[in-house]
Amino acid sequence: MIREIGKELQAQLRLKGCPFTVVDREQHKTTSWGRQRIVVEHDDDVGDQFGTAVSQSVNPKRPHVLTIGAKLTVYAQSRNDGAMEFEHRRLAYQAVTACVCAMDKVAAERKNSWRPGKGRFITPDDLARSEKFGGAIYELSFTYDRGVPDLTWAGEAQPEATLGAGTVRHTTKVSLAHGPDDDDDPNTPPATAETACGA
Helix, strand or coil: CHHHHHHHHHHHHHHCCCCCEEECCCCCCCCCCCCCEEEEEECCCCCCEEEECCCCCCCCCCCEEEEEEEEEEEEECCCCCCCCHHHHHHHHHHHHHHHHHHHHHHHHHHCCEEEEEEEEECCCHHHCCCCCCCCEEEEEEEEEEEEECCCCCCCCCCCCCCCCCCCCCCEEEECCCCCCCCCCCCCCCCCCCEEEEEC
């Protein structure tokens, strides 16, 4: 799911004119300034958490909610000649702000929820001894909720049946009268009650 979220995040950022490219956890070791990018990945240090669903009124049923621990990392480099640290950081904040707003739309379109968490600037190992700020790296942790569907191994939901016309009949009667019941039985509607719905 994180891969799909990354693709949808990229689409939303493009609509805003954001030049950053969103990528998955990189398969090969990449230097920090190999390219300006946003990396979206699972946060293995945080992990996931399962909880009970609020509603189960859909098919397939979703008896639980999976809260995925994830993070996005922004690798930003100001294009200004001789850019200072604050210029790189300013660009990183701009990209993070765009990501937060875009993720709101991604989650809303998926009918899921997400929560941004702690954010911070980090210094990766390959820059630990660098004397010059070649850019800024900002890491934002977040969680993303998705329902856990009850499916067969092949991905099928429970079979559904359609009720035919006239197979369900009911009558509801209500009364606005503020007096004694006309038959002295509180478990039956008064004879003067009106049909509110049903047939």
